[in-house]
Amino acid sequence: EDVKKQRAIKTSDPYSTEPERHPALHINNLKPFNAEPPPELLSDSFITPSAIFFKRNHLPVPQVDAASYQLHIEGLPGGVLTLSLEELKTRFPKHTITATLQCAGNRRSEMNKVKQVKGLNWGIAAISNATWGGARLRDVLLAAGYSPDVAQRAFHVQFEGLDKDVTGTTYGASIPLNKAVNEEGDVLLAYEMNGQDIPPDHGYPVRAVVPGTVGARNVKWLGKIIVSAEESSSHWQQNDYKGFAPGTDWDTVDFKSAPAIQELPIQSAITVPTDGAVVDRSSEEVTVKGYAWSGGGREVVRVDVSLDGGKTWQVAQMRSSEKGQAPGPSPPPGRAWAWKLWEVTAPLPAEAQELEIVCKAVDNSYNMQPDTVPPIWNLRGVLSNAWHRVKVEIREDDNEE
Amino acid sequence: EDVKKQRAIKTSDPYSTEPERHPALHINNLKPFNAEPPPELLSDSFITPSAIFFKRNHLPVPQVDAASYQLHIEGLPGGVLTLSLEELKTRFPKHTITATLQCAGNRRSEMNKVKQVKGLNWGIAAISNATWGGARLRDVLLAAGYSPDVAQRAFHVQFEGLDKDVTGTTYGASIPLNKAVNEEGDVLLAYEMNGQDIPPDHGYPVRAVVPGTVGARNVKWLGKIIVSAEESSSHWQQNDYKGFAPGTDWDTVDFKSAPAIQELPIQSAITVPTDGAVVDRSSEEVTVKGYAWSGGGREVVRVDVSLDGGKTWQVAQMRSSEKGQAPGPSPPPGRAWAWKLWEVTAPLPAEAQELEIVCKAVDNSYNMQPDTVPPIWNLRGVLSNAWHRVKVEIREDDNEE
Ligand SMILES: [Mo]
Numbered sequence: 122e123d124v125k126k127q128r129a130i131k132t133s134d135p136y137s138t139e140p141e142r143h144p145a146l147h148i149n150n151l152k153p154f155n156a157e158p159p160p161e162l163l164s165d166s167f168i169t170p171s172a173i174f175f176k177r178n179h180l181p182v183p184q185v186d187a188a189s190y191q192l193h194i195e196g197l198p199g200g201v202l203t204l205s206l207e208e209l210k211t212r213f214p215k216h217t218i219t220a221t222l223q224c225a226g227n228r229r230s231e232m233n234k235v236k237q238v239k240g241l242n243w244g245i246a247a248i249s250n251a252t253w254g255g256a257r258l259r260d261v262l263l264a265a266g267y268s269p270d271v272a273q274r275a276f277h278v279q280f281e282g283l284d285k286d287v288t289g290t291t292y293g294a295s296i297p298l299n300k301a302v303n304e305e306g307d308v309l310l311a312y313e314m315n316g317q318d319i320p321p322d323h324g325y326p327v328r329a330v331v332p333g334t335v336g337a338r339n340v341k342w343l344g345k346i347i348v349s350a351e352e353s354s355s356h357w358q359q360n361d362y363k364g365f366a367p368g369t370d371w372d373t374v375d376f377k378s379a380p381a382i383q384e385l386p387i388q389s390a391i392t393v394p395t396d397g398a399v400v401d402r403s404s405e406e407v408t409v410k411g412y413a414w415s416g417g418g419r420e421v422v423r424v425d426v427s428l429d430g431g432k433t434w435q436v437a438q439m440r441s442s443e444k445g446q447a448p449g450p451s452p453p454p455g456r457a458w459a460w461k462l463w464e465v466t467a468p469l470p471a472e473a474q475e476l477e478i479v480c481k482a483v484d485n486s487y488n489m490q491p492d493t494v495p496p497i498w499n500l501r502g503v504l505s506n507a508w509h510r511v512k513v514e515i516r517e518d519d520n521e522e
Numbered sequence: 523e524d525v526k527k528q529r530a531i532k533t534s535d536p537y538s539t540e541p542e543r544h545p546a547l548h549i550n551n552l553k554p555f556n557a558e559p560p561p562e563l564l565s566d567s568f569i570t571p572s573a574i575f576f577k578r579n580h581l582p583v584p585q586v587d588a589a590s591y592q593l594h595i596e597g598l599p600g601g602v603l604t605l606s607l608e609e610l611k612t613r614f615p616k617h618t619i620t621a622t623l624q625c626a627g628n629r630r631s632e633m634n635k636v637k638q639v640k641g642l643n644w645g646i647a648a649i650s651n652a653t654w655g656g657a658r659l660r661d662v663l664l665a666a667g668y669s670p671d672v673a674q675r676a677f678h679v680q681f682e683g684l685d686k687d688v689t690g691t692t693y694g695a696s697i698p699l700n701k702a703v704n705e706e707g708d709v710l711l712a713y714e715m716n717g718q719d720i721p722p723d724h725g726y727p728v729r730a731v732v733p734g735t736v737g738a739r740n741v742k743w744l745g746k747i748i749v750s751a752e753e754s755s756s757h758w759q760q761n762d763y764k765g766f767a768p769g770t771d772w773d774t775v776d777f778k779s780a781p782a783i784q785e786l787p788i789q790s791a792i793t794v795p796t797d798g799a800v801v802d803r804s805s806e807e808v809t810v811k812g813y814a815w816s817g818g819g820r821e822v823v824r825v826d827v828s829l830d831g832g833k834t835w836q837v838a839q840m841r842s843s844e845k846g847q848a849p850g851p852s853p854p855p856g857r858a859w860a861w862k863l864w865e866v867t868a869p870l871p872a873e874a875q876e877l878e879i880v881c882k883a884v885d886n887s888y889n890m891q892p893d894t895v896p897p898i899w900n901l902r903g904v905l906s907n908a909w910h911r912v913k914v915e916i917r918e919d920d921n922e923e
């Protein structure tokens with residue numbers, strides 16, 4: 122009897138079949154699972170290992186059987202196209218890109234310090250970089266009957282996930298059609314992450330990878346693709362993941378007045394040292410590390426680092442490959458999908474007892490990060506990309522003469 | 523004798539045949555001619571009249587005879603293609619776009635207040651909006667033998683002007699090939715400005731219009747187009763019009779370390795009232811006007827205005843057409859080439875004796891302007907896009923009881 126009851130309870134919990142997770146992750150929410158890696162691990166590797174890649178689930182992880190998996194493509198002259206995983210892998214050339222994904226709520230905790238916002242309290246690590254392999258969405262849409270005249274009546278490509286809530290509502294989002302069909306858009310129906318099958322937390326067996334675009338549009342456990350005159354009608358497209366002015370509150374907000382977030386703005390953060398760290402005077406210098414990335418395929422061209430709260434700046438060294446490896450060829454303009462890691466080693470200022478370390482990045486459209494949080498504060502706590510600041514204490518050596 | 527001598531002097535002055543200019547222009551430099559309209563005129567019309575459109579000449583205005591004008595297109599498999607003005611007008615469909623051009627040095631004067639920079643001391647009006655008509659560069663390159671395999675070896679399209687210095691060096695610049703050939707790039711070889719022949723100051727008879735891209739690449743008096751593996755070798759491409767960190771000075775600057783400016787970042791400024799204006803308390807409210815624009819075809823989605831130096835913000839009303847006219851259809855994503863004009867009317871704060879009015883804009887990649895000038899200061903004074911601030915005095919009515 123008890124065993125039966127337990128099993129019944131267990132089966133009625135939609136979270137009973139969640140995958141195991143890496144113990145190093147900082148968990149922001151358990152059900153649905155949302156977690157980020159420790160910052161200092163992020164800047165250790167140019168390609169984030171899948172196990173510590175940030176997890177951002179809106180709903181329970183669905184259990185999808187690869188053998189019976191079907192992807193439906195609708196809204197094109199050819200009628201509905203249905204593809205098995207095998208067909209997706211064999212009918213279309215495999216394309217590989219290295220692309221950074223970032224949650225719209227990355228660094229939300231800094232907005233929470235200004236004034237409470239609604240959302241998971243992400244630190245600076247709701248961002249990661251992976252190599253993705255799969256079919257180009259462009260190729261699949263062409264096979265399903267897409268031709269340029271479709272663009273006269275359809276402007277969006279909607280994605281529906283196989284993850285659902287208790288009422289059966291699935292996760293959904295959409296992207297502009299021109300991003301999906303452009304040869305330079307590089308949107309993938311990915312079935313590989315870092316050279317392996319995509320893990321359950323990241324969308325097994327197939328997810329959308331929309332490089333340069335906010336994480337929320339990179340729909341996981343992809344079940345359906347709909348070419349449409351309309352954006353996705355989902356909650357997450359219409360009434361969430363939009364930016365507002367700092368004066369807008371929950372009484373006055375009109376979600377129709379703002380565009381759904383697609384391309385993200387310029388971003389950077391300091392991963393090492395962490396806020397509150399202590400540096401010994403005897404070490405004589407301090408090494409600062411971090412990441413920088415921009416949306417829309419805009420390449421990061423410079424990162425400035427300050428040790429004095431933003432009064433003076435030095436230019437960081439950047440890398441776009443694993444440490445010690447030569448960087449690959451520069452991406453074509455508008456297709457810089459991967460972040461850059463950066464580093465500065467500087468002498469400890471002689472007089473200082475504390476350092477306020479600050480970073481800010483610049484992309485190749487010369488967009489810069491805003492200086493401070495309050496003027497970009499918004500009720501949903503998204504798009505938090507002000508200069509990142511960490512304070513470090515310098516401890517004088519007691520044994521010093 | 524005297525008359526002859528005078529004529530000789532006059533002819534040896536390469537600036538002796540400059541066109542007449544509108545008397546309202548604020549002249550920053552006479553030879554070459556550089557001038558901007560009064561800010562309050564800018565926000566009077568969505569389309570800037572050509573006569574007050576900002577003038578930014580690097581060299582004397584060349585006198586070009588339209589009947590004998592020739593445009594040479596080089597570097598493509600078909601060999602050199604030469605087009606007369608008539609051929610440019612008749613062999614290719616005329617395409618019309620409304621696009622804002624902005625000088626890299628717009629708002630440089632605000633950087634000069636922080637620390638002296640090198641360059642013309644532009645105010646906030648080195649930016650204007652016009653309707654341009656001409657052949658698509660894409661169509662002309664296709665006629666000259668461009669095909670996608672060219673993109674395997676060539677990455678740039680160079681422009682050479684017919685304007686030259688005393689040594690015969692012409693003005694030159696280049697843009698990425700993919701901007702030039704992309705169907706959505708909208709690059710024009712323009713022969714019309716606001717429905718008329720392009721005026722001499724703006725490139726008669728043919729100029730490049732590269733929407734979303736810094737003014738300096740929109741080469742006027744266009745003589746030659748070269749498809750090439752290399753960027754333009756011109757001074758203005760290689761050793762000018764690049765952004766650097768605030769700590770970089772003329773002793774340490776390495777022009778090779780920064781990319782040539784192409785797409786410009788998010789920008790906005792207040793045109794009305796002007797700095798130092800006086801508002802009467804009896805008027806009870808203040809109307810603030812301005813412009814907002816972003817590079818790369820990113821649409822401005824919001825402008826925030828503060829009357830208290832940035833502590834509190836309200837959202838401005840925007841328009842994307844002449845006053846009283848209904849706006850045209852929204853531009854397709856990534857092709858918002860025209861600025862928006864904006865306006866706020868707000869009650870005068872009861873206690874204030876002075877207002878610090880501030881504006882900041884947001885584009886549809888949610889890029890924002892930086893808060894302050896010093897952290898974006900650079901030795902060349904380009905890319906000056908911090909929040910714009912004007913101070914206004916409130917004069918209490920003396921006759922008031
Ligand atoms: Mo997200």
Ligand SMILES: [Mo]
Pocket residue numbers: 578624625626627737738
């Ligand atoms: Mo310029």
